[in-house]
Amino acid sequence: MTYETQQPPATGTATGSGPAGVRWNKVPEITAYFWVIKVLCTTVGETVADFLNGRLGMGLTGTSLVMGALLVLALIAQFRTTTYRPGVYWLVVVLVSVVGTLITDNLTDNLGVPLEATTAVFAVALAAAFLIWFKTEGTLSIRRIDSARREAFYWAAVLLTFALGTAVGDLVAEQLSLGYWVAALLFGILIAAVALAHYAMGLGAVLSFWTVYVLTRPLGASVGDFLSQPTDEGGLGLGTVITSALFLVVILALVVFLAVTRRDVTKQEQVTQPAV
Template identity: 70%
Template sequence: MTETSETSETSAAQVRPNAAPGSRFVWSKVPEVTAYFWIIKVLCTTVGETAADLLNEKLGLGLTGVSLLMSLLLAVVLIVQFRTRAYRAGVYWLAVALISVVGTLISDNLTDNFGVPLETSTAVFAVALAAAFFVWYGREGTLSIHSIDTVSREVYYWLAVLFTFALGTAAGDLVAEKMALGYWFSAVLFCLAIAAVALAHFALGLNAVLSFWIAYILTRPLGASIGDYLSQPAGGGGLGLGTVITSVLFLAVILGLVVYLSVTRRDVARPEPLTPSEG
């Protein structure tokens, strides 16, 4: 969840055995996993759900047009993210928010425009994510987000994040709508699932990296269920706040937290020394 054991390994290896005096530091391109991380992540997933619905309703571009527009915007932000030399809270979380919207739109396109059943899209995204993890681990030997310090690892990371959002959207819709469990009950269900992962990690020693990615996947349908519950009409199982109010509310909280983190740098991961030969 917080990659506690992985962090311990990282801390123990802060000075690598072959590190030479004066070695420079490599900074991870992603934040430290703290409570702030999980709060903003859930908020971003909620915004991804409601903002996708809002843009589709208000822009008049159709689902395909909105998908192309948001994908282009995401590409621009990711270029900025890749060009940064270290973690920057504003750029990073803007990319997460946009990838949340795009992941939602990809799933919605498959369901609404191509008639792909939610069971099928959920399975396809699960296989795609597993393939991304398989290639990532095979090439880099780790799936830890504490080691996102090269271009290749960052590529694998963002590809995996995209698939987690698409998978979470499809799985969330499958549980809440196809299985007719309702948004509120679905949110509680996913909360319990995350709690079970946390218990397995902290009490039973489940691998930190595995725990992190399972929880990361589950926060997507959790956020989507919360977003749908708040925004959908009362007659449809929601509170009826609407997509505008829900999106603005959550975006405001995200902005406040990101500004706070940008100023305090409380979520900046500790660097690992890099020897000249590794640079």
């Protein structure tokens, strides 16, 4: 399958409007590359948070402040771009993954909020974000993230999915005590079920996408924990440093590949089609 090269508009407005009324999407097309990098970012979010909190002794509060500040800076860079830039976009996703993990950890570990409560609260918050997004914009299509307001809705939803995914994953791990690989298998089966419902039974694209987006968070975290945790706790004992470095290298390689090939750039005709 070939992809059209999409260049930044020579002139434009805050909405990213380009020549002939084409508006430039700020997020990638959903391909296999997207899901692979997303799971890798999720794993890094888990291991980096554990590394900063535990090994460096920054604590949840200190880690949250540092990573929150870095996320704000990355989001400013993302909002200033006029079209999708793989390096900037995926940097934001990595940082959102870390911050989303820390939000849930702070609520449960520092404030003692039960995981059942955090799961319910984040689920309601995510549903509310989608409702407001749709009521305001008339679409939830991620092929139409072409204005600052839509991009704000998008990143708010992404942050809530990471917080919700963390809560769901921790709830399953703590309540069922399944072990890392069994938990990863469970979430993998759920993702496969959603994919089957979408392709074979007509489950809506928006619902399918965001459901899988939530489920890939505990999937990636389970894989990360399996690789990094000590062998006497059911892991491989690679540690958070090696695991984080390994996954960051793979993410970097894939992002560079996509930046060069532009295989995840939304086609112009898809941008101008009616929103899904």
